[in-house]
Each structure stands twice: as C-alpha cells, then as structure tokens.
Amino acid sequence: MREILGDLGLFRDGRFALLFSARTLSMLGTAFAPVALAFGVLGLPGATATTLSVVLTAESLPMVLFMLFAGVLADRFPRQRVMMAGEWANALAFFGLAAMLLSGWTPLWALATAAACSGVAIAVLYPALTGIIPEVVPPDRLQAGNALLGLGANVARMAGAVAGGATVVLVGGGWALAVSGGLFAVAGVLISLVRPTPLVAATPLVAATPLVAATPLVAATPLVAARQERRSVLKDLREGWREFSSRQWIWVVVAQFSILVMAVQAGHGVLGPLLAKESLGGPAAWSAFLAGEAIGTIAGVMVSLRVRPRRPILVGTLLCLPSALPYFLLGSGAPLWVTVAGAFVLGVCFDVFGVLWTTTMQREVPPESLSRVSSYDALGSLMFGPVGLMLAGPAAALMGVHNALLACGGLVVLSTCAALLSPGVRGLRAPARVEAVSA
Template sequence: MAPISATAPLRQPLFRWFFASRSINLVGNFMAPVALAFAVMEVSDAPIAIGAVLAARTIPMIVFMLIGGVLADRMGRARILFASNLVSGLSQAAVAVLVITGVAELWHLIALSALNGIVSAAGLPAQQGIIPLVVPRNMLQEANVLLSLTRAVVAVAGPGTAGLLVLSVGAGWALAIDAATWLIAALLLLPVKLSGTAAKASIVGDLRLGWDYFRTTSWLWLCVGAATMLNALYEGGLLTLGPQRAEGSSLGAGGWGLILTFQGIGVLAATLVLMKVRLERPLFYGMIGMAVFGLPIAALGFSTDLAVLLPAAALSGAGIQVFSLGWQLSMQENVPAELLSRASSYDQLGTYIAIPIGQLAMGPLAAAYGIENVLAIAGIAFVAIALATLLSPAVRRLSRANFTAEPGGAPAH
C-alpha cells in the first residue's frame, strides 16, 4: 500500500467549494434528527407522530430515487445538488417558522418532510456522482477521506450540539439553524459549474440504460443486494434492539452511549490511517470491513460486558469506514461517468428499501424468541452475508484504477 497526500484535493478550486458545502451540510444533517424529534413532540404527543414524520420523508425518497439519479446525470449534478439543498433549506425553514410561532400541526410537518424526501431523492445520487468531476481521478481516495474525516468529527459533535440548542433556545430555533446550513451549503455550490449529459433518450430510456448497467455489473448488484439485507439487520438489530438490550441489562443508557462513542472513535481512527495509506483492492478490504461492522450485533447477543462490547464497537467503526471508502472508490473509478448518478441511485435504493422491514420485524422476533437470541443470530448472519460476497471473483479481485487525467474522465465499460 503506497502513501498518499491527504490534503492534495484542497488545491483543486472546485473541490474546495464542494468540500465547504458538504461540510456545512453535514453539520445540519447531524443536528436535524434531534431537533426534528423534539419539534414533533411539541406539536403532537401521539405515539406514532415521530415515526409518521420520518416515514413521510423516507417513503418519497425511495419512490423517486431512480428518477433522481436520471435527473442528476442529465441536468448536471452540481445544479441538481444546489436545487436539492435550496428546497431542503426552505422546507426546513418553513417547519422552523411554524414551530416557533406555535401554529404547527402534525400534517404540516408530514407534508414538509415529504417535500424534503422528494428533493433528497435527486440530491443523494447527485452528491455521490459529483466527486469524480471536481478532483483529478488520481486523488479520489484523498477526496473521499477528507469528506469522511469531516463526517466523523461532526458525528461526534452534531447531535450533542442539537440537544444543547433544543434545551437553550428550543426545537424551532434549532431547526432554523439547520435550515440555514442547507441554504449556506446551496450558496457554496454556486461556483461549481458542471454540465450535465446531453439527453439522448427519454427518461424511461435512461432508466433502462441504468438498469442494464446495474444488472450486468456483477460486483455492483452483488454488493448492493448484500447491503439490502445487511442494512435491515443493522437497523433492526443494533439500532432497534440494541438500546432495548442495554436498557434491560447493566449497561443502561450510559453504556449504550459509550458503545456508540467507541464506534465513532473507530471511524475516526480508520479515517486517519486512510489519509496516509492507499487502499488497494477496495471491495476485498471493504467487504471484510463490512463483516467487522456486524461484530457489535453478535456481541450484544452473547454479552453485556463493556470489556467485550467496546472493542467490538471500535473495530466496527473502523470496518465501516474501510467499507465506505472502498465502495466509493469502486463506484467512482469503475462506473462510467455518464451513468454514475444512476448507478448510485440503485445503490441508494438498495440501501434504504429494506430498512423499515428490519425495524418492524426485529421487535416481534425478539418478543417471540428472546432479544439475546435474535441479536446473536442477526450478528452471525450479518458477518456471513458480508463475507459471502467475497466468493465472487468480480468482488474479490476488483482493483484500483490508475488515473493521471483531470476530472471528468472515467473508464468506459
């Protein structure tokens, strides 16, 4: 593994603007869930209220994700991302005003969350596809690692900051600050001028081209298919049953918070290593990292001892960071530039579509078979599914591309 220069992408003007925009956007993203949850509770005490608002964003995002990928490829990723950030900021500002003035009703929050989900369906694929256009291809690892470092730092500070804002100035004003981050992120994208792909087919035709590429690229559909199952196990296992397991044991809320903190430490540690070392064979190491990511699920099934859980959490954080970088590099270096947002939209669809299934199914399973048994089986299944992808030579042998050209080029397949 050769050394790399972590700060090299910051010498690229377009990347600097995108990096600043994304960093500001991440601050808002990590504040928003806390602020929105407390805003919803101010408006309604119905047990389903928070879930309804969250689902109102997620469902339209899933429905429109593939169309969003087509639009990003056709109209220009920077333009689509600017519009997505702008509308998201305005919709969040509307929520903030309604909450601050005390006139908000639950249906207001649901409708505005749905609007946010629709524009995010275009923004997410555009965001995934923009990086190869703003840095030379031989700096893709450095660019992705810099973005990951920002995410790791904000992940530690963002939720706590949102909690302090909710306590000090109220949920409405916390949402107003979140809205401001979206709007600032949009403005910072204005200097990023990138053209789209000239439309050669109808939107249906573009969707078909994206699907044809997806289904005939074995490493892509294998990993996305695996991720669909893994996300259901992770969201339903660790994030849904994990807090319940902690609450019903000696861990408590403090122990659960410590587990998540150590996971964040693992992410940060891996990011610092990857700032210096080039990641070869991105999917081979990435899927091993993904398998390691499942360790805390299994560990919680077998033990509530922090001496076991904290190292598992730290390794988990490091593993998901290796996978995240490996996956981004695999997509950005191997998918044709004109199809990247469409391919990313299939990736995002696979990421989100099974999450509600895991969230809804794990509770009844735990009630029927015991939370420890379900967590242990889910964790073992997680590791097995991740490692099974390495049986495919297309996944195991995918290598890094060697680029010397300026941004915009991509290998043709």
C-alpha cells in the same frame, strides 16, 4: 507523513475546498435535524409517538421512492445545479418546520408535507454528490478526496448530534430546526460557487472500440452535451439498470447490503437500545456505544487515506465481517467497554468500506451513468432497512433480545460470506496507476 500532507494538498484546490465545506455543513445540518425534529414534534400539545412516526415516515418514504428519479436528474443535468436545488429545498423544508413549531400552527398534514419535501431533497443530493466528485477531484486523488469528504461528514455528525441536543435544550426544537435550515442554505450557496470540470465520455485517439474510433467527434462529446439529448425517464432508468446489472461486483454487494443493512437497522434501531435499557445502564450506555462507533469512523478515514488494495471490493467486503462483532458482543452479554470497542471496530470497517466502494464505482462506471448507478445502489442497499426495524420487536419477544442480536450478527456474516463467493467481487482489480487527466 509526506503522503498525508500530499492528500491534504487537495484543499489548495478551491473547488474541492468549497465542496468539502458544503458537504460538511450539510451533514452538520443533517445531524442537527433528528434531535430537533424528534423533540420538537414530541413537545407539541397532544403529540404522541404515533405523531412522530407519521412525520418520520413521511420523510423516509419519499426519499426511497424518489431515489431512482434523482439519479436520472443528476445524470441528465449539471450535478452542481442538482445539488444546489437539493440543499435549498432541504433548507426551505426545515425553515417551514421551524416556522410551524415556533408559531404554534402545527397540523399533522403540514408537518408531514414539509418532512416529505425534505425526504425528496435528501434523495436528490446523494446521486449528485457521488457523480460530482470525479468532476472536481483528479482521477489519481479520488480515494483521498472521498476519504477527506468522509472525515468532514463524520466530524459533522458527531458535532451536530451534540450541538443539536444542546440547542433543543437551550432554545427549543423550533429554533434548532431553523439552524438546520440555515446550514442547508449556506451549503447550497457554497455549492453554487463550485466550478466542476465537465467529464469526457471517451478519448478518441485511444478509444479501443471500432465504434468510437469511427466516430471520434461523437465519442469525445462532453458529458454535458450527452445530458442535453431528449430521452424519456424510463429509457434513462433502463440504461442505468444495464450499467448496474452488467457489473457483477456491484449488484452482488448491493444484495449483500440489503441484508446487512436490515440487520444493522434492527440492531442499532431497536435491539441495542432495548438491551442498554434492560441491562447496560440506559441511555448513557447506548450513547457510549454510539460514540465509540463515531470515533471509529474518524479513525477509518485515516486508514482509508493510506490503504490502496489491488482488489478494493474484495478487501471492502472482507471488512464487513468484523462489523458483526458488536452484535455478537451485545448478544453474549459482554461488558460495556468491550461492546464500545466492538462499535469502534464497526465504525472503522464501515468507513474504509465506504471509501473503497465509492472510489471504485467512480473509476469503473461511465461518468454519464454514475449517478443512476449510485441511485440503484442506494435503493437496493436501503430497501430492507424498514423491514429490520419492523421485525426487531417481534424477534426480541420471540427469542429474547440477546438471541436476536446474535441473529443480527449471523446475518451480517452469512450475507458477507455469500458475497465473497462471487468471482466479480474477488477478482476486480484497481488500476496499477491512475494518470491525472488534464481538463
């Protein structure tokens, strides 16, 4: 209990409290958005599933395409300002969508344009968030900080999904989208109040390399100064790629997740709901499955606050094996309550993995490259997700929905076992003790 209270002491730091509040409100707006956008667009005169598909694709495609450039922005400019821009751009996009739905002026090109602006804003936020956390949280509290931010985000996802649906029912999709925009705007204001501490690229007196020892003034230049150098975007991307590809544990796990996410997207996006409709009891049953997973993510935060493995990437990768459980249960025709328990296990495992992964990247990757490396991480992990969605329907028709779900579980296990063959994944050790660095 004393250790937990010590972790909660992070909230006494006003900077962390502001970042936590901003992140939680932003995730609340993000959770509002899917229900509001889906029912708002489908409620338009003459709208079809194709209309919604166009709008959602217009949002997701720029998010993927812009991710690498967003990493360059977050490494080149102050991350606080990059996050402010992302939150406020998202607010403007959703205010625009809300205005269109409420006014009745809803040409498809305008809806798609606003959705695309939201996709770019989401891409801007992720690498900047990963990079700003070490500028706010002391090095010895990084894991606790990531876990607490995850707790706020997970609670916001649950609350936003429920509140978003209720808002759509009570006042309509347009007003629900306006609420999302307001939440993003307030998050941007809170981020503007955060005063992160600029990180130092190296400490001259303890630098181990001859180059650093010979040039202490250059080595000690704050990260902010490094960002002001005039460099091309392509050079920044190449440098970020070198940092990414030179660490075997990073690119191996990202390759693993490119397959794992493809399987999860197929299972969660198409196959699971299809099975629920056919034999589990319809939308209520699938909502119970998702609720079990959401509760698991909250329980996972409590676990991640306490676990401190010496080999964090090995432990995190091993935790991906139980995440295949719900797909095996669904595919084998297990009762609903058993599959909900499997979803709970998936939520716990994914959340603990996420905290260990993010904390390890923040400790191992140089701060001046962290956002670019995280953008390569996001791009690589998510790039096959749409493929999983595309293949899920044909796979269900070809082999049956049960067998297709079993195949999803098999892909999760095979990709994880392949990652465990990597010496970098098995051998990376966390520092025995991380000393707090004074500003």
